[in-house]
Amino acid sequence: MKPSAVLRLFSLPLAAAIVAPALRGTDAETLLRAVAARYASATDYSLRVRTNSSASSSDFTLAASLPHQSMLRQKSRTNGRFELLLTADATAAWGYQPHRKLYTKSGPERGEERTELARVHHQYFGRFQHLDRLATDAKVVGHGSVRSGGRAVLCIRVRIESAGESGAEELWIDPARHLVLKAVARLKRPMPETGDIVTTTVWYECDLDHPADPSLFTFQPPPGTRRTNTLEYR
Known part of the structure; x- marks a missing residue:
């Protein structure tokens, strides 16, 4: 067996052994309160996000300097032609579709842009500002590694259910x-026999500090x- 394979073989149990004590002492509600406070205190942020579901896949780049400046760039991985750019400040908002x-x-009024x-921005940032209040039930279910910011980050996995x-x-x-x-959402279909809609979202860049x-x-x-007068938004 190659040395690299041996290292991988032993690194996973070692990581689990290191994290397990911390997980046993982790309270989901306390963690969600800390997350909510972290996002609520941010005034500037830059995000790069990828979503995948059975229906579609898209990449998003988002940035904001609160309260007035925000931008969004969306590119569909399902339909390679679809691309959307939106940007706004206190005086104007722009939308652009290159294709x-x-x-x-x-x-400055609230238009479609x-x-x-x-x-x-609410879906990928804003909702986490109130995460502790929106979650009606929360439970730590394990841990896992997510590649974000160019490195593997060991995360605590929390299963939540929200009102409504x-x-x-x-x-x-x-x-x-x-x-x-990372977020893995399961949405129940009206007809259970068709199965749940599973959407996986990964924040592979998440900067709330600069x-x-x-x-x-x-x-x-x-x-x-x-x-x-109008653009396509889906």
Whole structure:
């Protein structure tokens, strides 16, 4: 057996042995409160996220400098042509779809660009600000490793159920930084025999400590594009 294979063989049980005592002493509710406080205190963040489900797969890049600046770039891995860019500040919001060569612009009022920005940022950041209150039941179920920020991060896995939801979600939380780095959500279908919809989300970049690049919140329509009233958001 190669030395590298021997190292891998023994490294997994060793990691489990190191983490097990910490897991036994981990209280899910305390951990969720720490996560909520971490996200609620962030004023600037940059995220790179990938979602996969039986229906679709997409990559997201998100950044914000609260309260007024936010951006989103979405690229579908299912439909390689779909790409969307949204950016907003206190005075204007822009939308752009490169494959259609179309863009939109609205003012400081709440238009469709700001609505979509708010929806996606809530899904991948904002909801964790209230995680301790939204979860009606939480339980530590194990640990696992997530590759984020270019390295493997050992996480605590917490299974939660939320009020008003029709399924459960398992969050993989970095206990050192109180960041959610992976989520596995199971949504029950109206017809149980068709099986659950399982969506896996990984935050392979999650920075809540540094200001985002200011250029992310500006947009200049490229040559050859034209303005329209609405864009595709799904």
